[in-house]
Amino acid sequence: MAIERHGTTQRYSDTCAYGNTIYLVETPQTLDANVATQTREVLAGVEKLLDQAGSDKTRLLMVTIYLRDIEDLVAVNAVWDRWVPRGTAPARVCVEAKLSHHDFLVEVAIIAAR
Secondary structure, eight states: OOEEEESOOSSOOSEEEETTEEEEEEOOSOTTSOHHHHHHHHHHHHHHHHHHTTOOGGGEEEEEEEESSGGGHHHHHHHHHHHSOTTOOOEEEEEEOOOSSTTOSEEEEEEEEO
């Protein structure tokens, strides 16, 4: 079975899929925004990438949320709770981490089913 890659650059792919499993990472676009805005942007990007890969947010299996400051978890959860359809919450973990860009407040890594 072939590995599918989309949006591939020298460094990364927007999505990778193997069989019926999709892997993706999303980062914010507005670097001077607050964590709630960045989270909304990230989740909108996730929806777009999932759609392109033949899936949607009801098919999430595992989500890792990386936060620059764990104190932002309350604001992130407020956005997340409105975004995830009732009864479809994936396994999820939130961790505080140094992120790949100094203006990122949130990044997510996702595994989803098609």
